[in-house]
Amino acid sequence: MRVVFRVLPYLWPKDNSWVKKRVTISIVLLFLAKIISVFTPFLYKGAVDYLSGDVQSSGWMLGAGAISLTVAYGIAKFMHVGIQQLRDVVFARVGQRALRELAIVTFTHIHKLSMRYHISRKTGGLSRIIERGVKGVDFLLRFLLFSIGPLFLELLMTSIILFIVFDVRFLLVVLITIFLYIIFTFCVTEWRVKIRKIMNEQDTDANQKAIDSLLNYETVKYFSAEDREISRYGSAMVKFEAASIKTLYSLSFLNFGQSFFISSGLVAVMIMAAIGVHDGTMTVGDFVMVNAYMIQITMPLNFLGTIYREIRQAIVDMSEMFHLLEQPAEVEDKDGAPDLIVSRGLIEFKKVSFGYDRERNILKDISFSVQKGQTLAVVGSTGSGKSTIGRLLFRFYDTDKGSILIDGQNISHVTQESLRRNIGMVPQDIVLFNDTIFYNIAYGKLNASKTEVEHVAKAAKIHDFIMELPMGYDTSVGERGLKLSGGEKQRIGIARVLLKSPDLLVLDEATSSLDTRTEKDIKESLLSLGRGRTTIIIAHRLSTISNSDQIIVVEKGEVIESGTHKSLINLDGVYASMWFKQGLDDQKVA
Numbered sequence: 001m002r003v004v005f006r007v008l009p010y011l012w013p014k015d016n017s018w019v020k021k022r023v024t025i026s027i028v029l030l031f032l033a034k035i036i037s038v039f040t041p042f043l044y045k046g047a048v049d050y051l052s053g054d055v056q057s058s059g060w061m062l063g064a065g066a067i068s069l070t071v072a073y074g075i076a077k078f079m080h081v082g083i084q085q086l087r088d089v090v091f092a093r094v095g096q097r098a099l100r101e102l103a104i105v106t107f108t109h110i111h112k113l114s115m116r117y118h119i120s121r122k123t124g125g126l127s128r129i130i131e132r133g134v135k136g137v138d139f140l141l142r143f144l145l146f147s148i149g150p151l152f153l154e155l156l157m158t159s160i161i162l163f164i165v166f167d168v169r170f171l172l173v174v175l176i177t178i179f180l181y182i183i184f185t186f187c188v189t190e191w192r193v194k195i196r197k198i199m200n201e202q203d204t205d206a207n208q209k210a211i212d213s214l215l216n217y218e219t220v221k222y223f224s225a226e227d228r229e230i231s232r233y234g235s236a237m238v239k240f241e242a243a244s245i246k247t248l249y250s251l252s253f254l255n256f257g258q259s260f261f262i263s264s265g266l267v268a269v270m271i272m273a274a275i276g277v278h279d280g281t282m283t284v285g286d287f288v289m290v291n292a293y294m295i296q297i298t299m300p301l302n303f304l305g306t307i308y309r310e311i312r313q314a315i316v317d318m319s320e321m322f323h324l325l326e327q328p329a330e331v332e333d334k335d336g337a338p339d340l341i342v343s344r345g346l347i348e349f350k351k352v353s354f355g356y357d358r359e360r361n362i363l364k365d366i367s368f369s370v371q372k373g374q375t376l377a378v379v380g381s382t383g384s385g386k387s388t389i390g391r392l393l394f395r396f397y398d399t400d401k402g403s404i405l406i407d408g409q410n411i412s413h414v415t416q417e418s419l420r421r422n423i424g425m426v427p428q429d430i431v432l433f434n435d436t437i438f439y440n441i442a443y444g445k446l447n448a449s450k451t452e453v454e455h456v457a458k459a460a461k462i463h464d465f466i467m468e469l470p471m472g473y474d475t476s477v478g479e480r481g482l483k484l485s486g487g488e489k490q491r492i493g494i495a496r497v498l499l500k501s502p503d504l505l506v507l508d509e510a511t512s513s514l515d516t517r518t519e520k521d522i523k524e525s526l527l528s529l530g531r532g533r534t535t536i537i538i539a540h541r542l543s544t545i546s547n548s549d550q551i552i553v554v555e556k557g558e559v560i561e562s563g564t565h566k567s568l569i570n571l572d573g574v575y576a577s578m579w580f581k582q583g584l585d586d587q588k589v590a
Helices: 002-011 017-052 055-061 066-112 115-120 123-165 168-215 217-222 226-279 284-325 386-393 416-421 437-442 450-459 463-468 486-500 516-530 565-571 574-589
Strands: 347-354 363-370 375-379 401-406 423-426 504-508 534-539 550-555 558-563
Touching (some): 002 066, 002 123, 017 066, 017 123, 066 123, 066 284, 123 284, 168 217, 168 226, 217 226, 363 375, 363 386, 363 401, 363 534, 363 550, 363 558, 386 504, 423 486, 437 450, 437 486, 450 463, 450 486, 550 565, 550 574, 558 565, 565 574
Parallel strands (some): 375 534, 375 550, 423 504, 504 534
Antiparallel strands (some): 347 363, 347 401, 550 558
């Protein structure tokens, strides 16, 4: 019911009168179709009585011949189907609107979830949950409105007619048949839902393994692990197969049981009608009409099993999606938060402590400041917390203690959109969209012109390479940019940030994928980009940061040294050791 109540606002929204009008028209058409359906067997009875000579028993049809009644019967059947189709046409926009809005709400929420969530998520499983959940919305809305209520309405109307036209015995047999059928259907379906849920889990697991393997195609090849991946995927599919077989077996049992109850009820009613015809208390037309009503009842009853099964499955699928929507956004804007205004470009970290897990701190009381137009370099060994500084500045996470200020404004008090709009990031691992080179560079600025894109591409030393490609800027980069080398992706990432032209700049190992010659060219571009902007460079290769205005050395989450390149060399501490070690390593390579 929790899931159903979350879906109902999409069926009757407060601020959309056109949706309410369409729903109302759909319900009116639904009632009209049901009335026609319930009274159609009377036309059938009249035609049969006329042909069998029992015309007096159908006095209200006395003036109509068998042919006329048969034509009327056909018209009624046609109108019933036609009105149902018209109802579906009227309701189509309502269902598709709900599907679209919920898909957008889910997609928006996923983008609001924290970096912590996205690091731990499994892309394949997430996409499958969204896909199944969104499809379930249209299904649930349509069948809640057009199947469950109308089904019981039709059963009620038919039962009343059987009681009035015939006698209570017919009504009791029908009611007992319906009762036993519904109890059996609901019990077996609940059992099947549990099996189906296991099947969904195995389906999700197999899909995750397939997508994970394909995204890591190169790694698979590096380790000749194709057989291993096929084995992982195959074992997941074996479990899915076993769950699917159980689902199919249980479906056969459900169909068999439903058929038994329906057939038993039908036979019982037809025997009573046959006895009535033999005794002269009923006409042949009555016998045929009873049969028509029983078929009319059993058809929606058959459908009831499918409806209930599918609704339960839709609710299972949607509950997984709603569980996703209930995941809290770890980083949220405060109510009425203002936009960040960058005037001087002063960045300050004041006694900042942070840990991805509460048991283990990554940063411990980090404090430093970067003046307007200056460059601060952050160096240290792997795992020292360098990249975490950039993530906190972008507010992918909130600090555990301390504060981060930009021009005196606490970044946790301003909007995330304005904060990130003013900061440019060139990460170590550039991930590109599966689109063209032009699209990926132009991503840095909405509605960027071709001239602007080419200008920043030239500044990032990538334009000539692009022009050598057969499709030029229209060349597709492939999934995550796999069609390009690491250096080419890095230069596209740099061009993208050049196009954004932010006030503040963060370079996280921005030249790590480049060769020495290209690094020198890119370094000039980055120096040009950083001119007049406050820049934080996170680096392992010290040759890229020797000209920085300030260098801090981070080890085990603490600042252990700070100063200029020259002063740190003279200090003969950790930085000097790193510098000379890298110099010796370079000599060995040479």
